[in-house]
Amino acid sequence: MLYRLIDWSRRLARRLPAGLPSSCALCGIAGAAALCAPCHTQFFSHRPPRCTQCAHPLTAGEQAPSLCGNCLRTPRAFDATIVASDYSAPIDHLVLALKFGNQLALAPLFARLIVDALLRERAFAMPTIMAAVPLGEQRLAERGFNQALEIAKPLSRAIAIPLAPQLILRSRETFMQSSLTPDARLHNMRDAFVLGPQAAELVRGQHIAIVDDVVTTGVTLNEIAALLKRYGAARVTNFVFARTPPR
Numbered sequence: 001m002l003y004r005l006i007d008w009s010r011r012l013a014r015r016l017p018a019g020l021p022s023s024c025a026l027c028g029i030a031g032a033a034a035l036c037a038p039c040h041t042q043f044f045s046h047r048p049p050r051c052t053q054c055a056h057p058l059t060a061g062e063q064a065p066s067l068c069g070n071c072l073r074t075p076r077a078f079d080a081t082i083v084a085s086d087y088s089a090p091i092d093h094l095v096l097a098l099k100f101g102n103q104l105a106l107a108p109l110f111a112r113l114i115v116d117a118l119l120r121e122r123a124f125a126m127p128t129i130m131a132a133v134p135l136g137e138q139r140l141a142e143r144g145f146n147q148a149l150e151i152a153k154p155l156s157r158a159i160a161i162p163l164a165p166q167l168i169l170r171s172r173e174t175f176m177q178s179s180l181t182p183d184a185r186l187h188n189m190r191d192a193f194v195l196g197p198q199a200a201e202l203v204r205g206q207h208i209a210i211v212d213d214v215v216t217t218g219v220t221l222n223e224i225a226a227l228l229k230r231y232g233a234a235r236v237t238n239f240v241f242a243r244t245p246p247r
């Protein structure tokens, strides 16, 4: 009976205009919340211990709060990463719906789930300024919006950290990181970002939050953090909705 009800709700949800907060984004059941309580419990209450620097799930031999083997072997330019979830089914569909299905109403939900993850951290140092991973002009024109910035807007309001949308800009177009091998990703992102006009003054001595929808290898976030540190940023923390789990 429950399954029939969920199926019925899903079909109904498909007929409703995208983005209305009239059904759960994951199971489609009707209700006022963007995510129903059972889905929240099922998909977002399990919090595996994660590396404080890159948010990679820690293995049995590694203990939180701690760094994963990758971060111990390869120093990162960023200092901390907060993620709301792993990038796996059905969460991946939410990300794709925002990015390629224009379901912008999902962005405030992602922001809220990042805030939930943040609130679970003990002794977390709050950033002083926020920016989103920028899109290249060509991709922005194609998509019409930057999904990272759409998440950053409600996140910035929720935790009262000022958003500086022009803090970081793309210096050139890059390939989609998801289409490349790990080595090619490094090359693709090298020197791909610059600071925006008057941004150097904003960055010096600050703790900067960088927002993105998905992190995989962390190459993009590392490139941005390295740029910010070169301009005197004191600390860089990433706020990301979903992290690709280890393969």
Ligand SMILES: [Zn+2]
Pocket: 024, 025, 026, 027, 028, 029, 035, 036, 037, 038, 039, 040
């Ligand atoms: Zn649900």
Ligand SMILES: [Zn+2]
Pocket: 051, 052, 053, 054, 055, 056, 067, 068, 069, 070, 071, 072
């Ligand atoms: Zn790590």
